[in-house]
Amino acid sequence: MLASRGILGDTRADVGAECEGAEQPRHLDRPATSGEHAPPAVSEQADRLLKQMGAYIGSANEFTFHADITFDHVLPSGQKLQYEAAEDVALRRPGGLYVEWTGDLGDRQFWYDGKSVTLYDPSTPFYATEAAPPDIDAMLEKTITDLGFTPPLSDFLYRDPYHAARGNIQFGLYLGATDVNGRRCNSLAFVEKDIDWQIWIDTGPQLTPCKLVITYKTQPSQPQFSVVFSDWNFDPRIAEPVFTPYLPAGTEKVPFAPLVASANPK
Amino acid sequence: MTKWAYYDAKPGLVLLAGTAVALCLVFSVDQAVAFRGGFGGGFRGGGFSGIHGGGFGGSGFGGFSHWGGFHGGAPRFGDGGFFDRSTDAGFGRGGFGSIHDSGAFTQHADTFQQSHPEYQHNASQFQQNHPEAQQNASQFAQSHPNAEQNASQFQQNRFNEANSLQQNRYNEANSLQSNRYNEANNLQYNRDTTFNNWSSSWGGYYSGWGGFGAGLAIGALVALPVAATAITVAGAPYYYANGVYYAPAAGGQYEVIPPPQGAVVSTPPPSCSSTDLGAQGTGLDCGGAFYAPVAGGYQVIPAPIGATVWNLPNGAVDHTVNGVTYFAYGGAYYRPLYSGSGVYYEVVASPG
Numbered sequence: 001m002l003a004s005r006g007i008l009g010d011t012r013a014d015v016g017a018e019c020e021g022a023e024q025p026r027h028l029d030r031p032a033t034s035g036e037h038a039p040p041a042v043s044e045q046a047d048r049l050l051k052q053m054g055a056y057i058g059s060a061n062e063f064t065f066h067a068d069i070t071f072d073h074v075l076p077s078g079q080k081l082q083y084e085a086a087e088d089v090a091l092r093r094p095g096g097l098y099v100e101w102t103g104d105l106g107d108r109q110f111w112y113d114g115k116s117v118t119l120y121d122p123s124t125p126f127y128a129t130e131a132a133p134p135d136i137d138a139m140l141e142k143t144i145t146d147l148g149f150t151p152p153l154s155d156f157l158y159r160d161p162y163h164a165a166r167g168n169i170q171f172g173l174y175l176g177a178t179d180v181n182g183r184r185c186n187s188l189a190f191v192e193k194d195i196d197w198q199i200w201i202d203t204g205p206q207l208t209p210c211k212l213v214i215t216y217k218t219q220p221s222q223p224q225f226s227v228v229f230s231d232w233n234f235d236p237r238i239a240e241p242v243f244t245p246y247l248p249a250g251t252e253k254v255p256f257a258p259l260v261a262s263a264n265p266k
Numbered sequence: 267m268t269k270w271a272y273y274d275a276k277p278g279l280v281l282l283a284g285t286a287v288a289l290c291l292v293f294s295v296d297q298a299v300a301f302r303g304g305f306g307g308g309f310r311g312g313g314f315s316g317i318h319g320g321g322f323g324g325s326g327f328g329g330f331s332h333w334g335g336f337h338g339g340a341p342r343f344g345d346g347g348f349f350d351r352s353t354d355a356g357f358g359r360g361g362f363g364s365i366h367d368s369g370a371f372t373q374h375a376d377t378f379q380q381s382h383p384e385y386q387h388n389a390s391q392f393q394q395n396h397p398e399a400q401q402n403a404s405q406f407a408q409s410h411p412n413a414e415q416n417a418s419q420f421q422q423n424r425f426n427e428a429n430s431l432q433q434n435r436y437n438e439a440n441s442l443q444s445n446r447y448n449e450a451n452n453l454q455y456n457r458d459t460t461f462n463n464w465s466s467s468w469g470g471y472y473s474g475w476g477g478f479g480a481g482l483a484i485g486a487l488v489a490l491p492v493a494a495t496a497i498t499v500a501g502a503p504y505y506y507a508n509g510v511y512y513a514p515a516a517g518g519q520y521e522v523i524p525p526p527q528g529a530v531v532s533t534p535p536p537s538c539s540s541t542d543l544g545a546q547g548t549g550l551d552c553g554g555a556f557y558a559p560v561a562g563g564y565q566v567i568p569a570p571i572g573a574t575v576w577n578l579p580n581g582a583v584d585h586t587v588n589g590v591t592y593f594a595y596g597g598a599y600y601r602p603l604y605s606g607s608g609v610y611y612e613v614v615a616s617p618g
Contacts, residue, residue: 149354
């Protein structure tokens with residue numbers, strides 16, 4: 001539940017305040033005039049909280065977390081079906097990442113050891129691997145650019161999560177504090193051209209995300225991707241083999257398709 | 267529940283376990299951390315109890331098997347539509363689940379939709395293929411030209427007609443509902459279809475057709491459906507009804523045959539998937555039979571090299587050539603690839 005001092009009262013207090021970000025916030029109650037370059041209108045508090053969270057996560061060289069996810073699958077009729085998945089992430093900078101996805105529609109394992117990325121669908125006897133840059137940020141850019149996917153929640157894996165998430169925001173505000181899964185969290189809402197997203201950030205001492213909801217508002221039926229985070233651990237003592245692909249005997253390597261095919265396989 | 271466990275001062279054997287998939291990590295370090303078991307649960311292995319007791323989940327969505335057939339060539343669940351998450355299990359294709367990459371995601375989605383306008387027209391397509399659902403008073407009158415019918419007879423007919431219409435609606439609703447159940451069951455079935463299953467030769471072009479789950483075997487001798495349409499391919503007479511092809515046989519019977527290449531039909535088979543045919547543009551993959559749009563309908567074509575499908579035809583058999591696995595069906599060879607974060611199959615030349 002949102003705190004009584006939350007959703008309305010705090011929001012107005014943010015309006016027009018100067019933020020510390022690179023972009024100067026636009027006064028929320030003054031619409032941009034025609035021809036005027038309209039910088040993102042993000043409340044100071046929303047921007048500050050997002051930046052604090054980014055700095056907290058980005059400063060860690062090693063962490064793990066768990067995420068419980070619901071996401072929509074849209075039938076051709078437009079009907080939305082909701083599915084669930086769980087994602088566990090182990091990260092060690094500069095070049096270690098393991099993502100394990102277990103869901104209603106299937107599972108995936110993703111390894112990055114600083115030299116290559118490997119993707120495996122355990123329901124098949126096939127995996128694919130590709131050379132990758134030596135640091136996580138560059139690797140993530142390569143996967144989305146060259147391979148056509150990125151591990152979900154990759155925003156929180158960048159060295160600067162604030163920058164990763166902040167780039168396309170048009171509008172943002174602070175909604176107030178609320179409880180998420182037993183955690184006291186500040187709720188922020190953002191508007192982008194193609195998505196709306198809402199994030200809940202722990203009030204502390206760990207400034208980690210509690211929850212995230214992305215709404216793909218330009219897509220038919222406006223599907224959503226919703227996440228509740230837990231088990232953030234910034235002293236996980238991750239063993240090196242975690243980042244090395246472990247594949248069942250007999251698993252066969254197949255290629256990653258060129259992106260042109262991956263974007264339009266049918 | 268914490269997903270991470272610590273193993274101190276000794277090598278460990280740690281289970282990475284879903285309820286159906288278990289992997290082992292052997293650590294040779296003093297301190298190790300890995301996932302504990304207990305992922306997922308519920309859906310995997312145990313079925314999805316909420317929907318008619320059938321299974322749920324899956325990522326294969328193979329072919330036609332176990333499909334009830336949605337008249338009019340509607341795409342299947344697992345059709346590859348951009349928000350069809352079955353093809354990537356929700357794992358980040360096009361940047362799904364990432365704020366930073368939402369632009370890339372939308373770009374991919376828009377591209378997909380622009381090249382697949384069929385996904386925008388399912389409702390109208392359904393209606394066009396079901397004119398009976400739009401029967402109106404004038405049609406009713408046309409079907410009852412006997413104006414001399416007495417009131418009771420007319421009333422009886424009206425009841426019959428109403429009942430018939432109502433029954434049609436029920437049938438339609440049941441058919442749609444059945445399709446949904448079949449979708450769920452199909453998902454579970456494909457989840458359970460492992461590499462070994464792929465080698466089996468159940469199914470075929472028409473498996474699951476001719477009634478839910480009944481299937482039609484190539485070579486079966488049957489009576490010709492009333493709705494069958496006569497077609498000619500290379501001078502030979504054939505018949506086509508609801509996606510199935512028949513050839514005249516002895517004794518007044520008809521033999522179920524594979525889709526003859528070159529055949530042109532006005533209505534494609536049910537439950538086809540839109541497919542990139544390469545140079546031939548976008549066509550249909552109907553359980554291993556490929557159709558290209560032509561004037562007057564759709565034409566059966568040889569499996570085009572370079573065509574890509576998310577689902578192997580049921581009955582595809584694996585072949586390993588020089589250590590590379592291919593799947594063969596209907597004279598075509600398929601090679602698995604990862605596209606985005608899902609496995610799909612590309613039609614390739616015979617590997618020899």
